[in-house]
Amino acid sequence: MASRDATVEPITSSVSDTMLPSETGETKLPVKKIPGDYGLPFIGPIKDRLDYFYNQGRDKFFKSKIQKYQSTVIRTNMPPGPFIASNPKVIALLDGKSFPILFDVSKVEKKNLFTGTYMPSTNLTGGYRILSYLDPSEPTHTKLKQLLFFLLKSSSNRVFPEFEACYTELFKTVENELNEKGQSSFEKPNEQAAFNFLGRAYFGSNPVDTKLGTDGPSLIAKWVLFQLAPVLSLGLPKYIEDLLIHTFPLPSFLVKKDYKRLYDFFYESAGSVLDEAEKMGISREEACHNLLFATCFNTFGGMKIFFPNILKWIGNAGPDLHRSLAKEIRSVIKSNGGELSLGAMEQMPLMKSVVYEAFRIEPPVPAQYAKAKVDLLIESHDAVFEVKKGEMLFGYQPFATKDPIIFERAEEFVPERFMGVEGEKLLKHVFWSNGPETEHPTVENKQCAGKEFVVLISRLFVVELFRRYDTFEIEIGTSTLGAAITIKSLNKTSF
Numbered sequence: 001m002a003s004r005d006a007t008v009e010p011i012t013s014s015v016s017d018t019m020l021p022s023e024t025g026e027t028k029l030p031v032k033k034i035p036g037d038y039g040l041p042f043i044g045p046i047k048d049r050l051d052y053f054y055n056q057g058r059d060k061f062f063k064s065k066i067q068k069y070q071s072t073v074i075r076t077n078m079p080p081g082p083f084i085a086s087n088p089k090v091i092a093l094l095d096g097k098s099f100p101i102l103f104d105v106s107k108v109e110k111k112n113l114f115t116g117t118y119m120p121s122t123n124l125t126g127g128y129r130i131l132s133y134l135d136p137s138e139p140t141h142t143k144l145k146q147l148l149f150f151l152l153k154s155s156s157n158r159v160f161p162e163f164e165a166c167y168t169e170l171f172k173t174v175e176n177e178l179n180e181k182g183q184s185s186f187e188k189p190n191e192q193a194a195f196n197f198l199g200r201a202y203f204g205s206n207p208v209d210t211k212l213g214t215d216g217p218s219l220i221a222k223w224v225l226f227q228l229a230p231v232l233s234l235g236l237p238k239y240i241e242d243l244l245i246h247t248f249p250l251p252s253f254l255v256k257k258d259y260k261r262l263y264d265f266f267y268e269s270a271g272s273v274l275d276e277a278e279k280m281g282i283s284r285e286e287a288c289h290n291l292l293f294a295t296c297f298n299t300f301g302g303m304k305i306f307f308p309n310i311l312k313w314i315g316n317a318g319p320d321l322h323r324s325l326a327k328e329i330r331s332v333i334k335s336n337g338g339e340l341s342l343g344a345m346e347q348m349p350l351m352k353s354v355v356y357e358a359f360r361i362e363p364p365v366p367a368q369y370a371k372a373k374v375d376l377l378i379e380s381h382d383a384v385f386e387v388k389k390g391e392m393l394f395g396y397q398p399f400a401t402k403d404p405i406i407f408e409r410a411e412e413f414v415p416e417r418f419m420g421v422e423g424e425k426l427l428k429h430v431f432w433s434n435g436p437e438t439e440h441p442t443v444e445n446k447q448c449a450g451k452e453f454v455v456l457i458s459r460l461f462v463v464e465l466f467r468r469y470d471t472f473e474i475e476i477g478t479s480t481l482g483a484a485i486t487i488k489s490l491n492k493t494s495f
């Protein structure tokens with residue numbers, strides 16, 4: 001455990017009448033009323049929305065409230081608010097100690113809140129409430145999560161070869177563009193590689209050889225925008241954007257045709273998984289909408305955000321880290337007879353730590369929500385708070401995984417942070433999958449079904465990069481989801 005650093009000022013707790021023992025029973029924490037307010041109806045939520053997107057920005061929005069109320073558990077409105085969300089009021093959890101209450105499905109319900117205080121129209125998902133929106137208490141949750149476990153298991157033999165093939169293609173494209181133009185965007189080639197890889201690995205079907213051609217990524221981008229627009233900023237002038245995408249939902253009929261093209265690809269490609277679904281008592285139609293969502297929203301969306309982030313953090317860390325990674329990765333592959341395997345990757349502690357550190361410092365899905373099922377107590381580092389049944393909890397994950405009381409140099413990318421016995425102990429505070437990194441998704445919890453798969457492909461990405469190059473240089477811009485990376489140079493292996 002580390003002490004608070006300068007990034008978040010210490011909170012001086014004012015001791016109240018009631019004291020409760022902490023979880024460990026060692027110290028007594030004061031019971032406090034949750035500070036913060038929601039403002040006037042309608043006006044309060046809109047003021048908070050404008051502060052969140054434009055006047056302050058996300059991090060400053062939460063940081064200023066922590067300072068104002070001297071608490072990491074506070075009441076606030078969360079976007080979008082009127083007229084999209086009927087109730088924008090949340091209790092925000094802004095430290096690594098209170099955050100894990102969101103994982104305890106015996107105390108919280110996770111129904112219809114995957115995207116937050118609003119739920120996109122089910123017209124965007126074939127009329128079905130998709131798995132991500134189901135609470136584990138709903139019987140369909142178990143069946144659908146089992147189906148995804150089946151999908152991941154049945155594709156496991158294809159992951160290594162298809163990843164290598166699709167990302168070899170990506171590096172070729174980037175190299176060609178570098179030769180021609182002196183720089184190359186990472187975004188488009190990454191999206192094409194990711195979607196082709198998923199079609200080939202999950203379903204044994206190469207999208208570019210079907211009617212979809214190379215259109216998959218742009219169809220998905222439009223469809224995802226219709227779901228997430230209320231919580232995104234596209235960089236348009238503030239009041240126009242706020243009215244256009246944060247005030248009313250975009251009409252789903254505008255994306256119907258695009259969705260149908262994606263659906264047809266999945267229906268034709270996923271035959272054997274759909275057969276399995278029928279055996280499990282799920283209709284082919286419901287299964288297919290779920291496979292589409294898991295592939296295009298959960299997985300493709302994740303790769304679209306996280307792979308550029310990995311490049312950003314490793315790129316910024318500089319050539320010394322690059323060479324160390326290249327050395328470790330190549331020597332392990334060499335000692336494994338030139339073969340890359342799961343076992344070989346386990347012998348690459350620096351590479352593994354770097355991937356976890358990228359997940360810690362910038363969790364790809366920063367917001368998680370859950371509703372209190374019962375009256376409960378939530379503990380921060382400084383106090384205990386009473387929450388009433390039915391209240392909405394919201395966790396801002398970057399503040400939980402950059403909590404200076406849990407992580408030393410919390411704001412810094414420390415490549416070797418998770419190495420060794422002491423380093424591995426910190427993994428329980430890494431939450432990108434909606435659960436501690438030391439735990440696993442089951443049909444009883446809401447942890448990301450693709451957790452192990454995501455860690456595997458993220459590692460593969462770093463390995464494929466440093467098999468080929470000693471060092472690289474990038475330029476970083478912003479985009480609506482994740483970072484916009486321009487590759488300025490790739491230096492081929494010299495050892």
Ligand code: HEM
Nearest residue numbers: 131132298299302306364365368434445446448449450454
């Ligand atoms: C970088 C990639 C990914 C990230 C960052 C990510 C993140 C998350 C997060 C934060 C949640 C919890 C959301 C919530 O309930 O608040 C979640 C749930 C989920 N994810 Fe992922 N995910 C990724 C990839 C995948 C993949 C590859 C799959 C595919 C099979 C997947 C399937 C799911 C499903 C089905 C749920 C809901 C689980 C349940 O209902 O029990 N995700 N993911």
